[in-house]
Amino acid sequence: MRRLTSTICGVMLGIGLAVAFAQPVDEAQKKLVGAWTATRAQRDGEAVDDVVGHRLTFTGNRFQIQSQDGKPLYAGTVRINPSASPSAIDFQHTDGELTGKSWKGIYALDGDRLTICDNAANLDKGRPTAFEAKSGSGYVLIAFRRAAK
Helix, strand or coil, X not given: CHHHHHHHXXXXXXXXXXXXXXXXXXXXXXXXXXXXXXXXXXXXXXXXXXXXXXXXXXXXXXXXXXXXXXXXXEEEEEEEECCCCCCEEEEEECXXXXXXXXXXEEEEEECCEEEEEECCCXXXXXXXXXXXXXXXXXXXXXXXXXXXX
């Protein structure tokens, strides 16, 4: 009986911890939901003006990126870890030429401003540790502003 009670307590504790850790992720993910427009972009130390105006949309755990003229560019699932320092974001592509590949990145959310730095320029690079895309880094740094509804 004591073993059964210990097992039940352990399972309940595990469920409680899982719920406690899931809530910050859910809350953080809700803050990302909506459309974001790229206002500034840099890749490997160079300004990337053709990315400015792209729209990144989050719906639950899904993302889509469209060009300025509305053409779909990338889509898939997104996973975040707001507890990481800096907060981590992964874009898993499920459509198009990057199907099965992931961008590993970091993000910062400040009101209606979102900054993402990821390894889209070079998928062989690991997750960036700072919000910078220096020459030869293999990183892309994009600043977004929440789009008007």
